[in-house]
Amino acid sequence: MTWTEKGVCLGEGRVFKEKDGSPVAFCARTALIKALDAAKKLGLTFTLGFEIKFVLMKRGEKGEFEPLDNDGHAWSAGRAMDHEAATTVVEKTVLALEDAGVYVGMVHLESARAGTPALEAVDTLLYARNVLSSHATSTGYRMTLHPKPFAMACGTASHVHISVDGDKGNDPAIYEPFYAGILKHLRAICAFTYSSDASYERVADGTWAGGTYVAWGTQNRERPLRKIAGSHWEIKCMDGIANAYLALAVVVTAGARGVREGEAGLRREVPAGMTEDEQAALGIRTRIPRTLGGALEALCTNISRILCQST
Template sequence: MATQPVYRNPWPLPEPPISKWMRFLSKNHNVKFVWLQFLSYTSNTYTRIVTLAKFTQMVENGQRLSISHEAFSLAPGDSLVDEELTDGSFSILPDLDTAYCQAHSEGTRVVIQCDCVDSTTGQPLERCARSLSRRLCAKLQSSTGLVPVIGFEVEVVFLKREPDAVTYTPIGWNHQWSTITQEDCTNLDLIEGCMSALETVSVRIEQVHAEAAPGQWEFVLSPDWPLRALDTLLKARDTIRVVARSFGVHATWHPRLWPDRPGTGAHVHMSLYDPWKGHEPKRNTYYMKKFQHFMAGVLQHLPAIMAFSLPQEISYERVKPGIWSGGEYACWGLDNKETPLRFIEENHFELRMIDGLANPYLVFCAMLRAGEDGIEKQMSLVTGQVETAPAKLPPAKREALRLLPKTLRESLEALENDLILNQRAPNVIEGHPMVSTYIAIKREEVEILRKMEPDERRAWLISRY
């Protein structure tokens, strides 16, 4: 995270919604449609489309759209995994701070992220990961005086869809990390088109460079306060996909397209800041101890976090040893890309065990709760440090490290048994409703994908992610 964020209150004083909406429209004169969105547990975007007149009326009168509770428990094919969610509904509350005109829509289409709230009280639902992100940040600041700042690396592979509608091939095979090959030059309009579009929708990027896999590029987003960074990640992905489609190309976050080439991740960087004092707490003993406890908590709960951050079986093919993606042991290292936690500087670490198939709000909530547990229990970061690839360690040192889950099934089991992330006491079967439903959905999804042929499963994932 090369650029520091602008220091200001991450939760500014509220402005009347209609005033905020009119101010947005005064700068965007072509709006005709409004897309209201929220992200499912499977990281697919649920969308409701309304006209400008209808949405303006909704904002004026405080009206909200109603959604069935079933939305939280749908597996692929719209199969319901939780019968208790068949009754009732909730409302979606638009966050007007996230409004932007979608790229290549000529300003006619506005996209807005929404919170899921109780239809009667208007309070955030316990199952809403976006709302939970906000609450956990407020809780951490209340207890420590610190707020996380996060930034994402958006790795993407650009593919051409063949006429059979099943086969996808990269836009170029002659491709190499951080270089611009002759073949790449034929696709620079696409890459620079993405950069221009991101700038137009106010997504700040640090840099863009070629990655190692065919057709693979990385867009490094600037760091920001958590909710803005998470919303911006979704905006960036949407923008890249829209621009790619305008070039007749498909953008995918599939984590491992080819077994002999590097995979595609979505690494997240995190630091802790004091938003009121306006500085990064470097060399402050109190704050640095908090940061190290936080990082130790993430490492301690990493097997459970992986159920959210590596949400498909194919995700675990990307993080095998020897390909700079995180490896198979719970450990950390100073600027070591073969460890799941890469310690970059005294108040900056990178989680490498995450890909673009994950719901980023869920991943962040899990990281924050794990880090908070580390602070509360003053966990130590002394153990688990390695200076080389764990696979190259002497057997005795390697055996002292904890093995991480190698499949989604193992990660889901770790999450189910995690007393902090699943918020359940020993000998109590039911855990947090969001976690319980997520586990049920992912287990159903695993079975559905397992029945597919490899080529069908690959095409299914590419088409959705």
């Protein structure tokens, strides 16, 4: 493992290889490297940032894991930092990451900016999760990335912030087709970003889970894709049990395809609080899959369509 000033980077060589030195066909990190290389040929490079969302649990009297007494489950609330878990797990994790050269931008107590080159960002994400999990376990807690650990509470996701780098980055003629490509293939992308049956237990309208419609917004928790500023957008339809390498490889590939094919702009922004009829009037009728099986079916359909277009 090599270390950089910005964080942990495994290096280009850290991929699974066959005995003859050739890359393993289904190495997830290789898939992301190839996707980034293909996008670079279009002049596209990216900066990524991740929201590392997680749930801390304690052992109950019978040995089972249960929620903390004080979870701070509110926008910008600081009361969760009063819990001993804040010092025994969170603060120790932040210090350990800083020692490793990984900068933590914010500890944000929501319902739990992109700043690192794409491949390095995913490497650092996995390293940070491991450090966090280790500190939780060593102090008697349990850290989980499960999207819906408790049936009657909001779940957790793993939101991704993407910025298109360089002078092209903030040109709408570049970033709009990129994100339009992601929206166009979003139902298939969900097979990678929502990769478990448990993922779909979390996703519902009105639960801050990104909503169920294929649409985008700005200050809107009910859309899977959120524009922040220029080419800086947030992908909300990904959770912590997704393979981040594969998920980002697919996202980048879909976006790059949108740029290559000149995808005709984004669908109109859909504000929060609209009824289904009002959304339908704007042409927003497509929903993301409600099950993993539905996502896999959408993926197969999408691949078949692309293959037909290529022949």
